[in-house]
Amino acid sequence: MTLNQLTLQEALAGLKAGSLDISDLYRDLNDAIEKQKSYNIYLQLNPQAEAEAKQLQDRQLKGLPIAVKDNFCSKKLATTAASKVLENFIPQYESTVTERLQKAGGVIIGKSNLDAWAHGSSTETSDFGPSLNPRNPDYLPGGSSGGSAAAVAADLCLAAIGSETAGSIRQPAAWCGTVGLKPSYGRVSRFGVVAMASSTDSPGVLSKTVEDACLVLNTIAGPDARDATCNQEPAPDFTKFLDQDIRGLKIGLIYHDVQGVEEANEKLAQELAILSQLGAKIEKAQALDPHNAIGVYTVVQRAEVSSNLARYDGIRYGQDRSYFGDEAKRRIMLGTYTLSKGYADQYYNLAQKVRTQYLNDFTQLFKKYDVLVSPTSPGFAKKIGASANSAMFGELEDMLLEASSVSGLPGINVPYYRDPQTNLFFGANFVAPMWREDLVIKVADAFEKNSKWNTWRNR
Amino acid sequence: MSENNYQLVCGLEIHAELKTASKMFCACKNDPFNAEKPNIHTCPVCLGMPGGLPLANRKAIDWTIKIGLALNCQINLFSKFDRKNYFYPDLPKGYQISQYDIPFCHDGYLDTSQGRVKIQRIHLEEDTAKLIHQKDHTLIDFNRSGVPLVEIVSDIDIKNAQQAKEYAQKIRQILRYLDVADCDMERGGMRLEANISLKKSSDPTDFIPNYKVECKNINSFRFMELAINYEMERQAQLLEKSETPTQETRGFNPQSGKTFSQRAKEEAQDYRYFPDPDLPPIEFSPADIERIKNELVELPDHYALRLSQEYQLDLNLSTRLVSSSAEAHFFENILILAKKENIEAEKIINALLNKKIDYQLSDDPQLLIKRYQQLNSVEDMSLETIANFVTEVLKENLDAVAKYRAGKSEVLAFLIGQSMKKIAKKVDVNQVKKILLAQLNS
Numbered sequence: 001m002t003l004n005q006l007t008l009q010e011a012l013a014g015l016k017a018g019s020l021d022i023s024d025l026y027r028d029l030n031d032a033i034e035k036q037k038s039y040n041i042y043l044q045l046n047p048q049a050e051a052e053a054k055q056l057q058d059r060q061l062k063g064l065p066i067a068v069k070d071n072f073c074s075k076k077l078a079t080t081a082a083s084k085v086l087e088n089f090i091p092q093y094e095s096t097v098t099e100r101l102q103k104a105g106g107v108i109i110g111k112s113n114l115d116a117w118a119h120g121s122s123t124e125t126s127d128f129g130p131s132l133n134p135r136n137p138d139y140l141p142g143g144s145s146g147g148s149a150a151a152v153a154a155d156l157c158l159a160a161i162g163s164e165t166a167g168s169i170r171q172p173a174a175w176c177g178t179v180g181l182k183p184s185y186g187r188v189s190r191f192g193v194v195a196m197a198s199s200t201d202s203p204g205v206l207s208k209t210v211e212d213a214c215l216v217l218n219t220i221a222g223p224d225a226r227d228a229t230c231n232q233e234p235a236p237d238f239t240k241f242l243d244q245d246i247r248g249l250k251i252g253l254i255y256h257d258v259q260g261v262e263e264a265n266e267k268l269a270q271e272l273a274i275l276s277q278l279g280a281k282i283e284k285a286q287a288l289d290p291h292n293a294i295g296v297y298t299v300v301q302r303a304e305v306s307s308n309l310a311r312y313d314g315i316r317y318g319q320d321r322s323y324f325g326d327e328a329k330r331r332i333m334l335g336t337y338t339l340s341k342g343y344a345d346q347y348y349n350l351a352q353k354v355r356t357q358y359l360n361d362f363t364q365l366f367k368k369y370d371v372l373v374s375p376t377s378p379g380f381a382k383k384i385g386a387s388a389n390s391a392m393f394g395e396l397e398d399m400l401l402e403a404s405s406v407s408g409l410p411g412i413n414v415p416y417y418r419d420p421q422t423n424l425f426f427g428a429n430f431v432a433p434m435w436r437e438d439l440v441i442k443v444a445d446a447f448e449k450n451s452k453w454n455t456w457r458n459r
Numbered sequence: 460m461s462e463n464n465y466q467l468v469c470g471l472e473i474h475a476e477l478k479t480a481s482k483m484f485c486a487c488k489n490d491p492f493n494a495e496k497p498n499i500h501t502c503p504v505c506l507g508m509p510g511g512l513p514l515a516n517r518k519a520i521d522w523t524i525k526i527g528l529a530l531n532c533q534i535n536l537f538s539k540f541d542r543k544n545y546f547y548p549d550l551p552k553g554y555q556i557s558q559y560d561i562p563f564c565h566d567g568y569l570d571t572s573q574g575r576v577k578i579q580r581i582h583l584e585e586d587t588a589k590l591i592h593q594k595d596h597t598l599i600d601f602n603r604s605g606v607p608l609v610e611i612v613s614d615i616d617i618k619n620a621q622q623a624k625e626y627a628q629k630i631r632q633i634l635r636y637l638d639v640a641d642c643d644m645e646r647g648g649m650r651l652e653a654n655i656s657l658k659k660s661s662d663p664t665d666f667i668p669n670y671k672v673e674c675k676n677i678n679s680f681r682f683m684e685l686a687i688n689y690e691m692e693r694q695a696q697l698l699e700k701s702e703t704p705t706q707e708t709r710g711f712n713p714q715s716g717k718t719f720s721q722r723a724k725e726e727a728q729d730y731r732y733f734p735d736p737d738l739p740p741i742e743f744s745p746a747d748i749e750r751i752k753n754e755l756v757e758l759p760d761h762y763a764l765r766l767s768q769e770y771q772l773d774l775n776l777s778t779r780l781v782s783s784s785a786e787a788h789f790f791e792n793i794l795i796l797a798k799k800e801n802i803e804a805e806k807i808i809n810a811l812l813n814k815k816i817d818y819q820l821s822d823d824p825q826l827l828i829k830r831y832q833q834l835n836s837v838e839d840m841s842l843e844t845i846a847n848f849v850t851e852v853l854k855e856n857l858d859a860v861a862k863y864r865a866g867k868s869e870v871l872a873f874l875i876g877q878s879m880k881k882i883a884k885k886v887d888v889n890q891v892k893k894i895l896l897a898q899l900n901s
Contacts, residue, residue, distance in 0.1 A: 072510075073509060073510045079509065081509070086509070089509070091503070091508065091509070091510070092503075093502075093503050093508075093510075095510055190510075190512060191510060191511075191512050192503075192510035193510050194509040194510055195509070195510065195737075197736075198736035198737050199736035225514070226512060226514065227512050228512065228513065228514050228515065228737060228738050228739055229512075229736075229737065229738075229739060303733060304736055306544075306731075307542050307544055307553070307554050307731075307733070309553075310544060310546070310552065310553020310554055311507045311508075311509070311551060311552045311553045313546060313553055315548055316551070336731065339544070339731035339732075339733055340729055340731060341729045341731075344731070344733070348733060
């Protein structure tokens with residue numbers, strides 16, 4: 001085993017005890033990054049990483065290497081959102097997330113690949129080429145935080161920052177067999193994050209374990225005066241919710257009868273026995289048909305995208321609009337259409353009404369259940385090339401996440417099955433009411449520690 | 460003249476920059492006119508950079524509501540900001556944060572001497588950057604980008620150019636009274652836009668013509684008046700020939716005194732408004748509105764009426780006293796003191812307005828009252844009478860006169876004292892001295 005394979009928590013403990021030398025860790029990490037170059041996980045590496053790490057030994061995260069999705073603005077490193085439109089753009093300001101992360105002693109090891117502008121669930125729409133899934137390089141890592149998920153899965157960092165609009169943290173986490181924690185909308189500031197769909201964009205964490213996710217979330221969550229949609233309540237210490245008794249917890253199993261999700265649902269039902277054995281009560285629950293959420297999400301997100309991308313008008317940033325890829329162009333056109341006079345009522349306004357229906361549905365469900373669970377993705381990771389010619393690829397792959405995303409709810413992905421043939425994973429998505437990250441952490445941590453599917457806990 | 464057969468149908472849209480300390484959606488300094496250099500009051504938010512997020516300036520919102528209350532508007536307790544999407548080089552985000560269907564204020568009015576002008580809505584938005592056109596390129600100054608801008612939209616109640624001017628001037632006066640905007644017209648701190656069309660004088664009152672000409676970016680009240688008059692004539696001539704004037708945007712050329720076509724508006728531009736997801740909706744309680752209402756200063760119309768009633772002044776005269784808040788306070792202080800001294804209000808006001816007493820608004824009113832009293836006493840006594848008293852005093856004090864003429868100028872004070880005693884009335888001592896010197900030196 002090499003030192004880059006340690007979990008964040010293990011590395012922190014090693015550094016604290018003096019049994020681990022930060023230089024040794026960076027040596028192993030740099031070797032691994034060098035070896036996995038063909039996976040195209042990082043768009044840019046931080047050449048100062050190790051030097052910075054040595055200066056941060058007295059901080060919370062002790063200079064440990066964190067991958068950051070390349071849609072978070074960082075002063076020292078170019079921020080491209082994986083689009084050629086922003087190629088070589090070096091912001092003169094730091095996103096709140098990277099600022100807090102570094103203040104807490106985290107080091108940005110590199111800027112990880114994503115679908116261009118975070119549009120997609122494959123990382124194939126990146127203008128700088130797709131990333132490969134480290135679990136099996138014939139397959140996609142998912143997306144849009146595919147680079148961050150792959151970086152975690154391949155041990156090219158100790159944890160990673162991602163962002164999710166509807167599935168962009170949890171789906172690649174599921175496909176790469178890692179943990180992916182999407183906090184409540186507004187729990188983590190969006191300041192300095194290249195906007196995709198502003199009403200659902202949620203920065204979050206991809207990590208090796210639930211505990212690691214909590215350690216990182218602790219450093220980035222909380223009020224930010226620079227984001228008007230950020231929750232002004234102080235964030236709790238998320239590690240408090242680890243190792244909790246889950247006896248009596250009511251868990252609703254949703255989307256158990258959705259077509260095309262049979263295998264994932266069958267395996268999930270088996271694995272959830274772990275939670276029953278720990279004393280949780282699991283019941284099948286009926287949620288609104290997730291298919292309609294695809295439409296809601298697509299319309300709202302495209303509308304916001306068409307407006308958010310208007311600033312790349314060719315006057316600034318060097319490259320004009322012909323540098324937009326096909327996916328961005330499609331989204332701009334569809335979004336423009338859905339907001340147009342005469343169509344807004346049919347599309348955008350209607351979508352917002354249906355969105356409210358989903359919110360109400362969750363409110364009802366959470367009267368009966370503490371937590372809801374379903375597979376994160378309908379199936380395993382898809383093969384490289386699968387997203388081509390499929391304009392709705394991401395929306396279909398994220399079908400089981402969209403309703404909760406447009407509702408702003410917190411959710412977490414934990415691996416619950418590995419296919420021995422392909423080495424690909426299924427992930428479970430636990431969802432809780434707004435601001436109740438505690439519940440998803442509690443149940444995901446218990447599941448992870450009592451199942452055999454976390455590759456770091458079961459080396 | 461053909462336009463006598465027609466009636467003006469006109470509404471105004473007035474934009475005014477608020478003078479808050481910081482910009483509308485970021486902490487940058489709001490001072491575009493006095494910035495030492497272009498592009499220094501900027502940040503990722505007002506430059507529209509990736510990841511920049513707007514934060515609403517609470518003071519600008521309060522001030523907008525204050526303006527609404529001053530203009531007799533209803534206030535929406537629930538309101539929001541919307542994105543108005545369009546491309547222009549002065550708009551770095553590709554959209555302007557404005558308000559669409561729920562403006563902060565609606566359904567108010569402003570009374571003019573020619574009748575009431577209803578106000579449709581008042582909303583708050585951000586100003587754009589400033590384009591500076593050079594010979595072969597254009598420069599962009601973002602110091603103005605994101606400056607809070609209120610838009611006050613009137614109904615089509617304006618009947619002639621004179622009324623349009625009065626309405627706009629009154630709006631400026633009120634904004635200045637509220638101390639929320641400087642309304643510097645020349646530098647673009649206040650901008651006028653007139654929507655102008657004509658209907659036949661015989662058309663019913665609620666008839667709305669099927670076309671509208673917008674005269675934009677007019678930066679003086681006089682030019683607006685000229686532009687409206689010019690348009691009335693131009694449109695009347697077209698209508699006489701049974702032509703419908705083109706629906707378009709026109710500018711005004713102050714040199715020629717004419718309007719000119721800028722952009723034909725065949726279809727209304729589609730701004731694809733939607734609620735800005737970066738800004739949570741804004742809610743007020745009736746108590747919030749009450750608090751803002753309590754902060755309202757007395758406005759010019761009310762001020763003039765009250766002064767006229769309290770001091771028995773003609774309303775036309777008292778209206779002249781309140782053109783600015785500073786003047787109104789100055790004159791009211793004068794009136795209060797005058798009343799105590801039993802000075803007739805109209806007399807002292809006229810003495811001031813007719814410059815019989817020189818004054819500045821910074822002068823101590825008490826001193827001005829004294830000067831008035833002195834001036835007034837002298838007026839009561841003719842110069843001739845004073846001269847007669849002085850002659851008598853000189854006759855009675857021949858040695859003092861001799862001493863003075865021998866060069867002992869200090870006896871002058873004695874002679875003045877004696878003269879004042881003889882006159883036995885409060886007269887202007889300077890006048891007395893002047894006459895005394897004249898007689899001594901003759």
